[in-house]
Amino acid sequence: MPLLARTPPLLESLLLHKSLRALYSRRHRCAHCDRTPLVGERVYLYAAAAGERLVCELCRPLRREPPARSELVHSPEHDRCVRMRAGRAA
Template identity: 50%
Template sequence: MPVHARPIAMLETALLRRSIDTAAARRESCRHCHRTPLVGERVHFYDAGEGSELVCDLCRPQRDAAPRHSALMHAPEHERAVRVLRTAA
């Protein structure tokens, strides 16, 4: 391997890690199992302090209270994709 190839490989690895971390931070996941809900899966929103908690359909029986509302999960490309909007305090 040429000497200059190693820094390039390290740069590629660093960029890939940053990209994965950014994508993981933007996706919504279940409060209990931390699984990303599938497209078409019903998700439930519960009141939680300052915002709301997303709970997948599989973890719904773990909650005693009724959800504030429920919605279908859409693909991220869909303009009506379920996204939790976080407001600054």
């Protein structure tokens, strides 16, 4: 089998792994269990020396101090949805 025939699958797998690593690095993960919170789940943010630490709802009982704030996890489409604007009449 010529070398060129084997190169595309290798290139494809390298590109796939690179894109998966990029996606994984942008995800928010729990500081305790390393789990990605689900859409609709409440996450808790705690003050830390290096910024904020995100803790999922399942690991919340592991922390003794109260969270600095909590947020609801939205879907990636949340920022792209159509919203009504106040003060505009049709």
